[in-house]
Amino acid sequence: MKWGENVKKEIGQKIKELRLAKELTLKDLSEKADLSIGFLSQVERGMASLTVASLEKIAQVLEVDLAFFFTLPQKHEANIMRSYGQEVFSVEESKYFYRLASDLEGKSLEPVLIHLLPNQGREEISPYSHQGEEFVYVLEGILTVFMGDEEYKLNPGDSMHIFSSLPHEWANFTKKLVKVLCVRTPGIFQGDKG
Template identity: 30%
Template sequence: MNEKVKDIAVRIKGLRLLAGYTEEEVADQLGIKLDQYKLYENAEDDIPVSLLYELAEIYKVNITEILTGTSPKLHDICHVKKGEGLKVERYDQYSFESLAYKYSNRKIEPMLVVLDPGNSPEMVSHKGQEFNYCLEGKMQVLIGKEKFELEPGDSLYFNSLLPHKQLALDGKEARFLTIILL
């Protein structure tokens, strides 16, 4: 695992210990098997973004704190210049860039996502609602058994508890803005 994943795992373990929870208790709260949770906490497996959000909720911290080890400080305005968003490397198939990571107590999580054309990620689900806006390329969004094709300018809003994934089409990279209601 890369150093970022190891750092996140250390922070998650530290938060669990500070909260006084056992590994079993956290695994139960997340609805996953204890063995899988241990893999995450020991940096032996990549932690899905949806689980990071759930862990942030359990520990009452901002996800930025889990990702970077620092708490966001801005309360009224957060300006992020092009290319300066917080890179969130969670899956090989997706490249995430958090666009409001400095803003404290966010109610939404806006991210720039780049889809790798050669990969097919697993379906994911997470609490909240999600908005996808295609910026470049052509992409497909699978929600349950339904398929939606998005081209630049197209958008899709959905219940993110439904299993979903995004795919780049035509063998080319696709970029989209996603906004997740936390």
């Protein structure tokens, strides 16, 4: 299961509409988001996928929360998410997110179960930073973590807790699925409330 063509087109269309509404050219957006014009053109036409890091840069330039680009899972019982009610959504082609809490309004933490598909390439790694903190616990597989200039391998039962202002990224370079529990603030779909 990969980031579907419809999702790519919807995100691309939203980016283009916002860019035009703000009277920005592709060149303007390219310079401010530090992404190539050709790549942005492909994204707007639904022909290329974005990483979370790239989409966050674009969202920042266009002055919207990351959540603006996605249809969020429906709310369930307040404070409880039943296992049968978990909805899967993909932000990147190699990562699938299962939101583990239902009512995040007014809460700072966002717990997410992330499945990283096997055989990710090193060329896909683009460390980025943002406000807040992240706690990651490896449930299954071997997770490769990049923090600053260092690279670490985390095994099942290993964890990390970082200030998200440290450039970081994680990947699955193995041939097996990697599952991690991530608790982050601000949440990926909550925007920056600070």
